Amino acid sequence: MKISIKHIAQIEGHGGFVADLEQGKVKSAKIKTHEGARLIEGLLVGRYYxxxxxxxxxxxxxxxxxxxxxxxxxxxxxxxxxISPTNTLLREVMELGQTIQSHALHAYFMALGDYFNIKHAFDLTKKFPVATLKALSIRDFGNRL
Incomplete structure (x- = not known):
């Protein structure tokens, strides 16, 4: 028996799931990701460096x-x-800030709803207003870095 889910929502990009079952036991399971062409390189053609x-x-x-x-x-x-060591250090701080920002954004607004069977981030903010403000505060801290 084969189980196939063609579209998994709430992930970056596009993905699906395929599992093969034999006598009720999973023989194989795979997440299939499909990254579409973004064509950013084409946007750079003819532009100033x-x-x-x-x-x-x-x-x-x-x-x-x-x-x-x-x-x-x-x-x-x-x-x-x-570049100077100072510039290298500043870049590391920028990357750490982005990590804080993106993890707060992803964890709260993209993933947490699944744990509470809430489909939309707006519904999550209504149910957990204090946690929403905390998540936004963490995200904003990362942005300020």
Missing amino acids: NEAPLITARICGVCPVVHNLCSIKALEKALDVK
Whole structure:
């Protein structure tokens, strides 16, 4: 017997699930992810090199900092630019801030509802207003970093 779920909601990108059962026991189970073409590279064709970090930061609304910094690092490597230890440290702080922000956003607004059988984040905020404010406060702290 085969179990197949073609679409799993509330994940980044697109995914499905397939399991093979034999005599009531699971023989195999796989999560299948499908990442569609984003075509960001095409947006960069013909643009000035210094626009790349601004454009690539928009690849993802949850974690723009890492995409921005990767683009900057690629440009620095291509142009043989060396940065100071202070800049390296500042980038690490930015990445840590983004990690705090994105984890707060994901845990509370994208995943937590599943634990309470709540489908929409707005319903979660109505049921848990104090926790919502705390989650927003944590997210905002990460953004300020």
